[in-house]
Amino acid sequence: MVNYAYLIPLFPLAAFVINVFWGRRLKSNSAPVAILAMLGSLAISCLILKEVIAGKTLEQSWEWFKVGRYSFEAGFLVDPLSAMMLCVVTLVGILVEIYSIGYMRGDGRYHLFFAYLSLFIFSMLGLILSNNLIQTYIFWELVGVCSYLLISFWFEKKSAADAGKKAFITNRIGDAGFFLGLSTLFYYLGTANFARISQRLAHHPEGLSQGVLTLAAVLIFCGAVGKSAQFPLHVWLPDAMEGPTPVSALIHAATMVAAGVYLVARSYAVFAAGHLSLEVVSYIGIITSFMAGSIALVQTDIKRILAYSTVSQLGYMMIALGTGGYSAGVFHLMTHAFFKALLFLCAGSVIHACGVQDIRQMGGLFGKMKVTATTCLIGCLAISGVPPLSGFWSKDEILLSVYNSGNRVLYVLTLTVAFMTAFYMFRLLFLTFFGKPREKLHIHKPAPTMDWPLIVLAIFSIFSGFVGSPFLGHAFSHFIYFHPEHVEPNHMVMISSIIVGLAGIALAWVFYILSPGIPAVLAKNFSPVYNLLLNKYWIDEIYDRCIIQPFLRLTKFAFSFDRYLIDGAVNLAGTSCVAVSRVKGWIDKYIVDGLVNLIALVVGALGEVFRRLQTGLIQNYILLIFTGVVVMVFLLRFI
Amino acid sequence: MIPLSHYLILSAILFSIGLYGVFTRRSAVGILLSLEIMLNAVNINFVAFAKFMAPHSLAGQIFVIFTIGVAAASTVVGLAIIVAIYRNYKTIFVDEIDVMKW
Numbered sequence: 198m199v200n201y202a203y204l205i206p207l208f209p210l211a212a213f214v215i216n217v218f219w220g221r222r223l224k225s226n227s228a229p230v231a232i233l234a235m236l237g238s239l240a241i242s243c244l245i246l247k248e249v250i251a252g253k254t255l256e257q258s259w260e261w262f263k264v265g266r267y268s269f270e271a272g273f274l275v276d277p278l279s280a281m282m283l284c285v286v287t288l289v290g291i292l293v294e295i296y297s298i299g300y301m302r303g304d305g306r307y308h309l310f311f312a313y314l315s316l317f318i319f320s321m322l323g324l325i326l327s328n329n330l331i332q333t334y335i336f337w338e339l340v341g342v343c344s345y346l347l348i349s350f351w352f353e354k355k356s357a358a359d360a361g362k363k364a365f366i367t368n369r370i371g372d373a374g375f376f377l378g379l380s381t382l383f384y385y386l387g388t389a390n391f392a393r394i395s396q397r398l399a400h401h402p403e404g405l406s407q408g409v410l411t412l413a414a415v416l417i418f419c420g421a422v423g424k425s426a427q428f429p430l431h432v433w434l435p436d437a438m439e440g441p442t443p444v445s446a447l448i449h450a451a452t453m454v455a456a457g458v459y460l461v462a463r464s465y466a467v468f469a470a471g472h473l474s475l476e477v478v479s480y481i482g483i484i485t486s487f488m489a490g491s492i493a494l495v496q497t498d499i500k501r502i503l504a505y506s507t508v509s510q511l512g513y514m515m516i517a518l519g520t521g522g523y524s525a526g527v528f529h530l531m532t533h534a535f536f537k538a539l540l541f542l543c544a545g546s547v548i549h550a551c552g553v554q555d556i557r558q559m560g561g562l563f564g565k566m567k568v569t570a571t572t573c574l575i576g577c578l579a580i581s582g583v584p585p586l587s588g589f590w591s592k593d594e595i596l597l598s599v600y601n602s603g604n605r606v607l608y609v610l611t612l613t614v615a616f617m618t619a620f621y622m623f624r625l626l627f628l629t630f631f632g633k634p635r636e637k638l639h640i641h642k643p644a645p646t647m648d649w650p651l652i653v654l655a656i657f658s659i660f661s662g663f664v665g666s667p668f669l670g671h672a673f674s675h676f677i678y679f680h681p682e683h684v685e686p687n688h689m690v691m692i693s694s695i696i697v698g699l700a701g702i703a704l705a706w707v708f709y710i711l712s713p714g715i716p717a718v719l720a721k722n723f724s725p726v727y728n729l730l731l732n733k734y735w736i737d738e739i740y741d742r743c744i745i746q747p748f749l750r751l752t753k754f755a756f757s758f759d760r761y762l763i764d765g766a767v768n769l770a771g772t773s774c775v776a777v778s779r780v781k782g783w784i785d786k787y788i789v790d791g792l793v794n795l796i797a798l799v800v801g802a803l804g805e806v807f808r809r810l811q812t813g814l815i816q817n818y819i820l821l822i823f824t825g826v827v828v829m830v831f832l833l834r835f836i
Numbered sequence: 837m838i839p840l841s842h843y844l845i846l847s848a849i850l851f852s853i854g855l856y857g858v859f860t861r862r863s864a865v866g867i868l869l870s871l872e873i874m875l876n877a878v879n880i881n882f883v884a885f886a887k888f889m890a891p892h893s894l895a896g897q898i899f900v901i902f903t904i905g906v907a908a909a910s911t912v913v914g915l916a917i918i919v920a921i922y923r924n925y926k927t928i929f930v931d932e933i934d935v936m937k938w
Contacts, residue, residue, distance in 0.1 A: 813934030816859055816867075823855065 198244045199255040202275045205241050205283060206322035208234040209290075213315040220308025227308035228298045231315045235294055238322065239287040242280070249280040250676065256328050256392060267387065274328035274391065277676045278527065282325045282459060285531050288657070289451035289538045290318040292650035296542050297443040299644035300549055310350060314447065317343035321452040325459065330379040330389040330417075333463070337375065337420065337456065341368045344453050348440040357439035364433040371423015371430050375460075378416025382467065385409055395466035407471065414467045414474030417460065418481070425457025425511045428485040432737055434508055438500040442545030445500060449507040450538035458514045458530050465523055479519025479602075483610050486512025488734060490617040494624070495720075495730045498554050499544045502625050506580065507537055509614060513595055516611060522598025524674035528665045529591035531673075535661055536579040536588055539654035540622075543573035546647055547629060551638040556625060561634040569643065570630040572651040577626045579658040581619035582698040587662030593694050594665060594674070600690050612697050619701025627709040843884035850877035864918045864928045868911060875907045 212234035220227045258272025294314055301310050320339035327333040342365075349361025383389050385405060386397055398405075421427070426434035434454070438445055448454060461468065461478065468474045489508035496502045510533050517526035546569045547562065548554055563570040579588040592615060599611050665673035708715050720727040732738070850873055857870025879900045886896020922928050 815930050815933075819858055 198241070198248050199253055199275045200257075201241060202245055202255065202273050202283075202326060203257075205238045205245075205287070206319050206326060208237040209315040209319040209322065213312050213319060216308050216312035216315060220312055223308060225307065227311045228294065231311040232291060232294050232298075234315060235287060235291040235318065238318075239284075239291055242283040242287045245275060246280045246284050249275060249277055258328055258390070267383070269331060270329060270390065271332055272328040273326040275326070278459075278462060279325045281527070281531060281677065282455070283322065285534045286318065286321050286325065286451045286455075289534055289654075290314070290321075290447065292653055293443045293447045293451075293538065293542070296446075296545070296647050296650040297441075299647040300443055300545055301441060302644075306350070310347075310441070313343060313346050313350070314444075317347060317447060317452050321456065324456055328391060330382065330391070330394075330464070333460065334372075334376060334379060337424070337460075338372065340424070340453055340456055341365060341372065344368070344437070344448060347444040347448075348437045350440055350444065354439065360433075360436040360439035364437050367430050367433040368423045371420045374416045374419025374423075375421075378413050378419065381409065381413040381416060385413070391463055391466075394464070398466050398470045405470075410467060411471035411474050414464075414471035415477055417464055417467065418474065418478055421457035421460050421515075422481060423457070424460070425454045425515070426485075426508050427457070427481050427512060427515060428488060429736070431485060431489065431508045432740065435501050435504040435733070438498070438504050442500065442541060442548060445504070446538045446541035446545065449503070449541055450534040454507060454511055455530055455534060458511060458518070458526060461515070461518050462523065462527050462530075465518070468518070475519045475521065477519070479516050479607065482512045482515030482517075482519055483607055483614075484512070485509070486516060486614045487610055490614045490621070492730050492733050493621040494617060495727060496621075497557050499547060499556050499559075499625060499629065500541075500554060502556070502621060503537070503540055503544055506540075506618065506621065507533075509618060510537065510580070513592070513611070513614065516607070517595040517598055520598045520602035520604070520607070522595055524665075524677045525591065525594035525598045527677050528673050529595055532579070532587035532591040532658070532661050535654055536576045536586075536658040539572060539651060539658050540576040540580065542647070542651055542654065543569050543576060546643045546651070549647070550640050550643055553636075553638065556628040558636045558638065559629045559634075560632045560636075561630070562640070563630040565640045566630075566643065568648045568651060572655040573626060573630065575655040575658055577622040579662075580622050581702060582615055582694055583702070584695060585662070585666070586659050587657070589694070589698075590662035590666045593691055596690050596694050597687055600687060612693060615694060616697040616701045619698045620705050623702045623705035624709055627705060631710060632713070840884055840888045843880060847877045847880040847884070850874075850880065862929045862931055864921070864930055865915075867930065868914050868918070871914075872907065872911065875903060879903055 209231070212231045215230050216223070216227045223230065253275075254277075255275045256272065258270040261269045261271040263269070294311065297310065297314065301307055304310060317340065320336050320343055324333055324336035324340060327336060345361045345365040348364050349358045352358045352361070379389060382394065386394055388394060388397070398410075423430045434449075437448060440448075468478060486509045489505045489512060493502050493505035493509065496505060510529070514526040514529050514533070517523075517529060546566065547559065550566060550569075551559060551562070553559065575586070579586040582589045582592040584590075596608070596611060596615070599608050664676075729735070854870045854872075854874030854877060857873065858867050861867050861870060882896045882900045882903070886893065890896070918928055921933060925933055927933065
């Protein structure tokens with residue numbers, strides 16, 4: 198079955214082609230096409246996962262083209278990491294597509310939405326299966342394009358179009374770094390193949406300076422920073438909420454932000470070999486995580502809270518990877534995919550049902566949307582790290598790896614983020630579903646196709662953590678194996694993680710159920726902090742002031758430079774050319790033409806004279822001939 | 837025996853008559869007739885010179901026969917042209933056919 202891995206991305210690609218070219222005719226049937234294709238991919242992915250668990254791996258590659266002594270290859274790689282990711286992506290993908298049937302009903306570009314979703318999933322699957330960095334880069338860019346298409350899907354709205362552009366441009370900045378990184382690596386190692394890179398770094402590290410490896414790793418990490426929305430390139434992700442909610446779910450869970458973490462995990466050998474690169478990863482991770490977590494505390498847009506939560510959780514994964522918790526990071530990537538997709542789809546249902554996004558306007562929705570509320574509760578419990586839900590196990594492993602790294606500050610900050618996560622998730626839950634309705638909202642029940650994906654995801658959110666739990670002997674970390682890690686459970690860490698999670702939940706309960714007046718008082722008393730968080734540390738404004746405005750000024754300067762100097766030079770050349778041609782025209786007209794006319798005139802005048810000879814009377818001619826003959830005879834005779 | 841000069845004088849007279857005819861006749865047919873007279877003058881010259889200069893060669897006589905044949909043929913062409921001209925211009929007076937000038 199592993200031999201057929203290349204079929205997995207081909208199904209969504211086929212669905213994309215069908216929906217793009219015949220979608221208009223298919224109308225509402227475009228959804229089943231996409232879903233069937235995903236079903237095929239999911240089935241193959243599951244079969245492959247089963248075989249990979251049994252110990253099978255496969256790498257196949259073909260030479261793509263050759264430049265000098267460098268050979269570029271295309272191929273696919275099936276190993277535990279990719280097999281696990283394939284299953285997560287296809288599973289989340291199919292659920293999101295099913296959910297979209299109800300969510301996107303009646304949209305004018307219904308078929309196109311499914312086409313884009315299919316292309317998005319195709320790109321992500323291709324990225325996962327790539328066996329070398331160059332192919333990864335190609336799919337990486339495809340993912341970027343798809344995110345652009347989907348975030349600005351409702352491009353009639355200016356904010357959506359802007360968000361799409363922002364996502365794309367911010368990603369491009371990271372991608373430039375990624376490209377430089379992979380070029381560096383390719384230049385020094387002569388190969389872009391992951392397996393060969395790891396092999397070379399493990400067995401023949403001679404001739405490679407630490408500096409080069411660190412540089413390559415940090416540059417590759419730039420790409421991951423862009424895609425996985427890490428500080429300082431995280432700004433696009435909250436804005437990406439302008440896209441349809443299923444897209445947000447897909448971006449946040451499976452297809453986009455996971456790519457960055459996946460890339461770091463894939464090229465982990467480079468990071469491990471570089472000197473400071475893992476430290477860079479973990480520090481960026483903690484900065485991102487803490488910042489995004491604290492911003493999420495005060496946001497009021499339901500999707501933005503979730504977006505910042507995603508940024509924060511991605512930071513978490515980066516911390517794990519940075520502190521050597523390879524399997525912990527990947528494990529959290531998997532569990533997070535399930536519960537974040539679940540939370541986003543819940544948010545989508547809520548938005549779909551009441552038509553607003555501000556949680557202050559909601560409240561008391563529990564009775565009206567039982568399925569949504571219950572699954573949302575499960576998602577919140579999972580992300581807050583309440584045992585025995587999936588988030589607890591993965592978060593515990595991350596905390597363990599941070600703890601084992603010996604950096605106490607990092608550990609405390611990570612725990613703080615866990616606390617904030619629990620607090621803002623339950624703030625969202627309480628404000629949305631509990632208490633009394635704050636505004637009169639017309640609620641219409643979500644369609645069953647929107648409920649079922651929630652239930653499936655909720656089940657996965659509950660149980661997917663067990664694969665990495667001590668009950669199953671840490672099966673996951675043995676499966677996704679990079680190098681021996683500390684996995685013996687530390688009860689202190691486990692208990693502290695539970696305590697901060699529950700404390701966060703309790704605090705949220707006190708603030709938003711017990712005495713709802715407290716938050717306002719706090720906001721008033723700590724208004725500088727509150728405003729700082731509400732305005733997202735003014736990062737957008739800082740970027741605007743420090744980068745965008747100077748850049749715009751630069752472009753304006755370049756424009757005026759272009760306009761006055763370059764255009765001026767061109768115009769000068771044009772004007773002088775015209776002047777020269779005027780002179781030339783004069784010469785042509787009066788001298789050259791004059792000569793020609795003169796010749797014609799002379800010839801004409803001569804003709805005027807000599808045409809008199811031509812009388813047309815044949816006898817004249819004969820006379821002339823005769824005279825001529827006589828003259829000639831005389832001449833011959835006497836001269 | 838008639839001397840050569842007599843033949844040549846006769847020939848010269850005939851040629852002059854023919855030339856005069858070519859110059860003065862208005863009718864194209866007349867011009868053709870005059871041309872024939874000039875040709876016959878030439879023929880006489882041929883025969884006479886042949887007789888007096890190379891009595892045993894027949895080249896001169898044979899050349900005359902050639903000339904007569906070619907003259908007949910050219911006359912036919914000339915007449916055909918005259919007929920064509922007549923059809924187009926309803927005249928065969930050469931002073932009225934002056935389309936050849938400028």
